[in-house]
Amino acid sequence: MTLAIEGWFAVDEDGVFLLGTRCATCGTVTFPPRPGLCPNPRCDATSMETTRLPRRGRVWSYTNACYPPPAPYVAADPYVPVTLAAVELDEVGIVVLGQVKGLTVNELEVGMELELTSGPLSDGPLVWMWERVS
């Protein structure tokens, strides 16, 4: 199983998780992971630890790509519009963008709950995706 990017998400028996970083001093969370300086300008911490982000959140907004996106995206042939959702993760107060699996824009709504999963890019490697809560 090849991941499209290393260190941003993990897939194991417990499911798919986004990997962020958390500041032990102030509690700030980031995605993508950002080891090193805490992004909170009033925090002096210099080592953020890797953390798994909550797997569920509510749709902040959504859209799709009706035309094939340009390279380096590898569009399927024939092209199927990519659906995107920006999902707000409650406990960590962060909005994360991702492709949506198994739902079109007509089935999405701002505020609806989605859950993290993964799916393949058209050339094979896995990326994190949002899907309907099981």
Place this chain on the structure above:
Amino acid sequence: MSVVVLGVGMHPWGKWGRPFLEYGVAAARAALRDAGVAWTDVEFVVGADTIRNGYPGFVAGASYAQALGWSGARIASCYAACASGAQAVDIARTRILAGLCDVALVVGADSTPKGFFKPVGGDRPDDPDWLRFRLLGATNPAYFALYARRRMAVYGSTPADFAAVKVKNSRAGSLNPMARYRKPVTAEEVLASPLVADPLRLMDICATSDGGAAVVLASESFARRRGSRAPVRLAAVSTVTPTFPSTILELPNFATDSCAAVPAPERPFRAAIAHAAYEEAGVGPEDVSLAEVYDLSTALELDWMEDVGLCPPGEAAKLLHDGETGLGGRIPVNPSGGLASFGEAIPAQAIAQLCELTAQLRGEAGERQVPAARVGLAANQGLFGHGSALIVTT
């Protein structure tokens, strides 16, 4: 002590397919002519960089200076995505305010490829701009569409509201000889154009364009010596970054900052950009006679209207439908025709906004003229964290 806009110049926008240098030089020569200043009298030249056209575009200041003829002027080049032009203006303004020069030329121009903007070529997995395409297929219009869809959910805006923005801007653009699109369009045409990124259609989204814009800035004393009557004053240039945590998803990011540890700031980024300009100029939204805001999409114009304080959040569509933001209305927005009529020539855009404000405050905007224009605001935003707003006053 204030800095004045002594001259403005543009190259008509379009898809001409020529090197960016030609557009920039044409705009620069027009601005110098308008200012009544010889190129050899310019003490400082700033180029807003373009990332296309290779090396000369990355060092635009030198490109323009060489094309105009090496004159020994001091020089700077700067890149800040869509805010490049405003930052170039700010660099020149600051130099004048510091007393290091009296007259400066600021130039921005671009030649754009067809279709979506895409990341710089090559396999670059450490570049967030490259990664958002590779992993998500998230184009610039996808981000504009997220804002538009969010606006629909929060304020009940509709695609018809968005189309009305395009109708208004196309009418203004039809009166602007520098605009690329000169044909007024109808709401039906907008709503029948192909969906690009739901809910935005082709005619809701600004095109990529070729174009150039330039301004000559000067100290007030230089302008007085030149006998400039009633010069337009550059009262503020805002270049603020967001304040942590920035909770609106910005191009090209994958996620917002977390508000788990620190609550979101009172003013979101776009509002903070305008607020800083108002503070610096000592005016408020109620003083503004006209505004040029960054209508990358029709829906975004409504967001900006609220962010720059022309109306409370959620009320932009009402102002639009009441005709207040059209030519002849109380507070015309994008009287130039905006990006809807020009398209995007990245390093030139913020300078072009300043050209429009200046023309309006001089009373030289022809059929687009906003009566008794005294205060003009332009707002714009570069990729994640490059704010830009300008205020000019009579």
